[in-house]
Amino acid sequence: xxxxxxxxxxxxxxxxxxxxxxxxxxxxxxxxxxxxxxxxxxxxxxxxxxxxxxxxxxxxxxxxxxxxxxxxxxxxxxxxxxxxxxxxxxxxxxxxxxxx
Numbered sequence: 001x002x003x004x005x006x007x008x009x010x011x012x013x014x015x016x017x018x019x020x021x022x023x024x025x026x027x028x029x030x031x032x033x034x035x036x037x038x039x040x041x042x043x044x045x046x047x048x049x050x051x052x053x054x055x056x057x058x059x060x061x062x063x064x065x066x067x068x069x070x071x072x073x074x075x076x077x078x079x080x081x082x083x084x085x086x087x088x089x090x091x092x093x094x095x096x097x098x099x100x
Contacts, residue, residue, distance in 0.1 A: 001029045001030070001031060002029070002030055002031075002032075002085075002086065002087030002088075003027050003028060003029050003030065003087060003088075004027070004028055004030055004039065004085050004086075004087070004088070004089040004090065004091060005025060005026070005027055005028075005089070005090045005091070006025070006026045006027075006028060006039070006043065006090075006091050006092075006093070007023060007024070007025050007090060007091070007092040007093070008023065008024040008025075008026070008092075008093050009023055009092065009093060009094045009095065010022050010023060011095050012024075012050065012053070012093060015047055015049065015050045016043075016047075026043070028042070028043070030085050030087075033084055034084065034085050035081065035082050035083060035084055035085065036068065036070065036075060036080075036081045036082070036083050036085065036091060037081035037082060039085060039091065040054070040081070053066075054066055054093075062081065064096060065095060065096040066093070066094075066095070066096055067092075067093075067094040067095065067096045067097065068081075068091065068092070068093060068094075069091070069092040069094060070083065070085075070089060070090070070091050070092075071089055071090055075091075
């Protein structure tokens with residue numbers, strides 16, 4: 001069984017580390033074939049409020065204001081939520097951003 005790191009930026013950290021502010025880093029064991037979607041489902045399984053923040057209720061798609069970064073690459077540009085994870089990967093949950 002391999003492990004991956006999940007970094008959750010401060011805007012969501014209160015849901016994963018009660019009473020803490022700032023970035024939260026978690027390590028999770030993953031099986032071969034585990035996807036980003038699988039991992040997200042696991043870490044929010046008992047966090048209904050987080051699910052409502054991250055996913056559109058009617059489509060199950062990630063909201064556009066969420067940025068997922070896997071190993072320094074935006075997930076939406078490198079395979080999406082069905083990307084399989086590998087040992088040592090780092091997934092960051094960040095607020096989306098744009099510029100003009």
